[in-house]
Each structure stands twice: as C-alpha cells, then as structure tokens.
Amino acid sequence: MQPIAQVLRAAAVPAPQVATPEDIEAAMTGLHPHVAGWPWRFEVYHPGLEGVLPSVKAFCSAVIRREQPRRWLSLLGPSGVGKTHVLKQALACLQSAAARGHWKIPTATGHRGPQLAHLVPAVDLEDFRAARDYARYDVIYIEDIGSGAALDRGAGAVTRSRIAELLQLRSGKWTLMDANLYRKEIEAQIDGRIASRLKRDGSWMCEVPQEVPDFWDR
Ligand SMILES: Nc1ncnc2c1ncn2[C@@H]1O[C@H](COP(=O)(O)OP(=O)(O)O)[C@@H](O)[C@H]1O
Numbered sequence: 001m002q003p004i005a006q007v008l009r010a011a012a013v014p015a016p017q018v019a020t021p022e023d024i025e026a027a028m029t030g031l032h033p034h035v036a037g038w039p040w041r042f043e044v045y046h047p048g049l050e051g052v053l054p055s056v057k058a059f060c061s062a063v064i065r066r067e068q069p070r071r072w073l074s075l076l077g078p079s080g081v082g083k084t085h086v087l088k089q090a091l092a093c094l095q096s097a098a099a100r101g102h103w104k105i106p107t108a109t110g111h112r113g114p115q116l117a118h119l120v121p122a123v124d125l126e127d128f129r130a131a132r133d134y135a136r137y138d139v140i141y142i143e144d145i146g147s148g149a150a151l152d153r154g155a156g157a158v159t160r161s162r163i164a165e166l167l168q169l170r171s172g173k174w175t176l177m178d179a180n181l182y183r184k185e186i187e188a189q190i191d192g193r194i195a196s197r198l199k200r201d202g203s204w205m206c207e208v209p210q211e212v213p214d215f216w217d218r
C-alpha cells in the first residue's frame with residue numbers, strides 16, 4: 001500500500017485547500033486577511049461599543065491596501081471603555097503587517113518600511129518642532145487629544161495648540177486619535193477645522209455614548 005500523499009502526488013491531484021476562519025472572515029467582510037486574522041481583544045460589553053472594532057479593522061485594512069484618500073479614525077467618549085486598548089492593537093497589527101511584507105511604502109527607487117508612532121501629546125509634543133516631525137510619519141496614534149483641553153493656561157494651552165498644529169499637518173494622512181471629548185467639544189475647545197475633518201472623505205468617527213460604563217464597572 002502506498003501512502004495516500006504519494007498516491008495523490010502521482011495522480012497530480014492538488015492537496016485539498018482548507019479555508020481558515022480568517023480567510024472566511026476576510027472574504028465576507030472585504031478586510032485584508034492580515035487584519036481579519038489579527039487576534040483582536042475588545043469586549044463589546046455595551047451596545048454603544050458596537051461600532052468601534054469594525055471601524056478599527058476597516059482603518060487598518062485601508063492602510064495596508066494603501067487606499068486613497070488617506071483618512072482618520074477617531075474614538076471619542078468616556079474613559080475606561082477601551083479606546084487606547086484597541087488603538088494600540090491597531091498599531092501592533094500594522095507593525096506586524098509591515099514586518100511580514102504585506103504593507104510597504106513605494107519610493108522613487110523601490111520601497112521602504114512604514115514609520116509609525118504612538119504619541120502622548122503632553123510628553124511627545126513638548127518640543128516646538130515635534131508637530132512638524134510627526135507630520136511625516138505614515139501612521140500616528142495621538143492618544144487623548146482632549147488631555148490639554150481642560151486646562152486653560154500654561155502647559156495645557158501649549159499642548160492644545162501643538163495638537164491643533166499637528167492635526168492640520170496630518171490632513172490627508174493616516175491618523176488615529178482618541179479623546180474624552182465629543183466632536184462638538186473638539187470644535188469648541190481645540191479647533192473647528194479639525195472637528196469638521198473628523199468625518200470628511202470617509203474618515204471613521206465613533207462617538208461612544210456617555211452612559212457606557214468603565215470596563216471595570218461593567
Ligand atoms: N472594551 C474593552 N475590552 C477589553 N478590555 C477593555 C475594554 N475597555 C477597557 N478595557 C481594559 O481596561 C483598561 C483601560 O482601558 P483604556 O483603553 O485605557 O480606556 P480609554 O482609553 O478608553 O480611557 C484596558 O487596558 C483594558 O485592560
């Protein structure tokens with residue numbers, strides 16, 4: 001008796017293709033398979049969180065596929081609902097896509113690896129040149145753009161104006177951000193032009209309702 005693999009090879013029968021759950025999800029959702037297969041950890045413990053993960057996945061998929069125009073994703077709403085938790089995963093998913101060669105940035109002579117950054121404004125925008133430096137990155141996550149907004153004077157005002165400057169420079173560039181402010185408050189406390197850009201050109205904006213409790217009080 002010949003082993004079955006040898007019999008199949010001799011008969012030139014192709015090995016059966018088994019679709020993984022990731023392949024099936026990718027086919028059904030139109031997501032890039034790397035994004036569909038990423039081990040996302042995000043618990044939807046309140047209906048107000050339903051839109052978050054699908055938007056994050058759609059953003060990552062669009063980045064890897066280098067779709068145009070380049071857009072923003074903002075998660076706005078109360079503390080402790082997983083905004084930072086899921087956006088850090090988005091950066092990790094994109095880093096991994098770059099490391100595996102799924103995502104490359106074309107240049108005049110070939111291509112290069114993408115540049116990503118996670119910024120905490122009060123720390124990373126302290127230097128007055130920082131906004132211009134981070135404007136060049138392929139993808140950035142600006143954590144808690146509302147953090148400087150509650151403070152009127154001093155460091156808070158500086159941070160807020162640097163966030164506004166950076167976001168002006170990030171127009172048409174892949175950008176993730178979160179805030180404990182809604183769009184109306186961003187308009188009033190940070191910059192009206194930025195608020196109006198949050199939903200422009202198919203950018204993803206998720207406003208998590210105020211009544212969604214903190215993950216640890218769920
Ligand atoms: N929806 C969620 N699914 C899973 N874990 C969560 C979720 N929301 C919060 N957590 C947990 O709570 C911690 C704090 O959440 P975090 O992402 O910092 O909240 P936010 O940025 O919205 O203020 C996270 O590190 C994570 O352990």
Ligand SMILES: [Mg+2]
Nearest residue numbers: 083084144178
């Ligand atoms: Mg956070």
